[in-house]
Amino acid sequence: MTTYTSDERRHTAETAASMTDVRYEIDRIDRLLVEIIAERQSFMDAAARIKGDRNIVHDRARIEDVVAKVKAECPKHGLSPAIAEPVWRTMIDRCIAYEFASYDALRLPAKVKS
Incomplete structure (x- = not known):
């Protein structure tokens, strides 16, 4: 289990x-x-390992589900959806690219990896 480290919080806004x-x-x-x-990225490696088909790495329905869940959390924490949505969409996009690379690296023949 991950325990996050942090310097001491000194102030609030x-x-x-x-x-x-x-x-x-x-x-x-x-x-x-x-x-x-x-930590989130590490689960992209797990997804790449678990998914049996490269065609399901990019899952439009899952992307929209994640964004909807994030937007639903925004009011609870005072986060502007105008900040959250583009940040998450960019992160998701980069995570998908990372997962594709991870997926491919796991499945390359050993001799090609060298």
Whole structure:
């Protein structure tokens, strides 16, 4: 199980009093996002291993399902859907490209991999 690391949170958006405070928190959050996105990426490797057909790597219905779920979470957390949707669509697009590469790498003959 992944345990995320983080520097200590020093401020909230309401208590930050300087740009130094804001930048510290943004940098702290960005480091956490890298950890979380890396974990998400690891599941692209799992999907590439599990899926038996390259044609199902790109699944339009699943993409729309993921985006709909993300948008449904936005109001609960105060995240603008205008930020969330394009971020997730870009991430999904890049994850699909990664999964295609992972899928192909797993299935190349051993002699070609060398």
